[in-house]
Amino acid sequence: MTTVGFVCSRVRKDEKLLLEELRERDGVEVERIDPRDVSFGLEGTSGVDVDADELDVVVDRAMSYSRGLYAARFFESYGVPVVNTSKVAHTCGDKVETTVALRENDVRTPETRVAFTPDSALETVESLGYPVVVKPVVGSWARLLAKVNDRDAAEAVFEHKKVLGSYEHSVFYIQNFVEKPGRDIRVAVIGGKAVAAMYRSSDDWITNAARGAETTNCEVTDKIERVALDAAEAVGCGNEGVVGVDIMEDGNDLTVHEVNHSLEFKALTEASGVNVAGAYADHIVEVSE
């Protein structure tokens, strides 16, 4: 019997597919762990129906970055393997960490600068040249992304972030704008394999499926696979992680702009025809063994 601790609060189509796949497997029992109900101590949890030492593996599907990160860290400290590890979550959940990890591992990523005051951010943008993209260091689904085309816009964005945002918005993460051909590529990497990929196309500069981009199948070429696997390795996946690697076609090069540790695969499943949830579930069971 394999007992899978399934950390999640909100169940989207992705979680529903994964839960169904896990429950269909012989000898697999799923214990739902809602981060809103649980508290973590140094020796174990309370608010969960099973003790940590009864769990063979934990899968982190929390929508909240901080809840998932700390839940993973605690389960690791209890000796339970977690997909994904807290290291992967930490590296992917913070864009500064992701960028540095990609660079350290020679994975091509946009030119990036980080500044800590509106004045130095403005100076940085002026030296990089317009347009640039300004992103929050923590956040997803393309929320609060800004394409800054000129100095007036830069001044406004930086002042708003400083005045209206939390302290994290005073970390100004600035990237060169990469001209891509109206689309980018999402690759699912599961356990060291690129299992499926899709194009995300949009007339808008943001090509995120959560923002309505059109999704179509993308053949996983050797080149795409190599870049995706290198990016997954850079964020600490080894052969155990599950991530979504976002890649831009930058002329003849492939540039990685994001690695997501809580892979959303509903659109990818529909676009590619690959049973991503099935591969994900198989991998979770493998990690438990």
Next chain:
Amino acid sequence: MTTAECPVCGAEVEPAWEVERGEIIDCGDCGAELEVIESEPLSLEEAPELEEDWGE
């Protein structure tokens, strides 16, 4: 599948499919997003607002 009262408008809500605890469904009357607290018997609460660190 049981029904439950919408906590926002009081209408009767009957999901069209087998729901899972934690799933979000819409009230057909007022359109509120509702979280499934229990599936059997069905119990619903207004879904929490999106928080800043939610995502992928």
